[in-house]
Amino acid sequence: MKRRKFIKVGCSCLFISYFFSTSFASSNTPKKIINKSLSEKQKNIMFNEGTERRFSSPLNYEKRKGFYHCANCDAKLFKSDNKYDSGTGWPSFTEALPGAFKTKIDYSFGMKRTEYHCANCGAHHGHVFDDGPGKNGKRYCNNGLCLIFKPSD
Numbered sequence: 001m002k003r004r005k006f007i008k009v010g011c012s013c014l015f016i017s018y019f020f021s022t023s024f025a026s027s028n029t030p031k032k033i034i035n036k037s038l039s040e041k042q043k044n045i046m047f048n049e050g051t052e053r054r055f056s057s058p059l060n061y062e063k064r065k066g067f068y069h070c071a072n073c074d075a076k077l078f079k080s081d082n083k084y085d086s087g088t089g090w091p092s093f094t095e096a097l098p099g100a101f102k103t104k105i106d107y108s109f110g111m112k113r114t115e116y117h118c119a120n121c122g123a124h125h126g127h128v129f130d131d132g133p134g135k136n137g138k139r140y141c142n143n144g145l146c147l148i149f150k151p152s153d
């Protein structure tokens, strides 16, 4: 009787440890450099969670129709229809394409912010805030150096 109980407890412990190891592994996308021609500035932002200077990106002024891709792995991240001028000095979007990003809470600089990174390659792109003008209230504040714009025509 006692022995059977011991086996049962042992099995559920194994199950719990398996569950935790797999769920932690999937929440953390491994970062990998795919585009070998990334500049030092791009690498610093994408793999060191750096930030570009405000109003430094030409993409702030991009108004054509098309898609914004990851500068590292080329994954499609944003649609031009969801881009807007937030006045912050960084390309801003009200929503990302489904499954494009994963998020984590960032406590750097004494602030609690939600960092987001490419779901495909793990490269850091920016922070998402709850003060956007769209229906879901989101503002994706993206470093322009992490994006490549591809016009649709």
Ligand SMILES: [Zn+2]
Pocket (backbone or CB within 6 Å): 070, 071, 072, 073, 074, 075, 118, 119, 120, 121, 122, 123
């Ligand atoms: Zn990527």
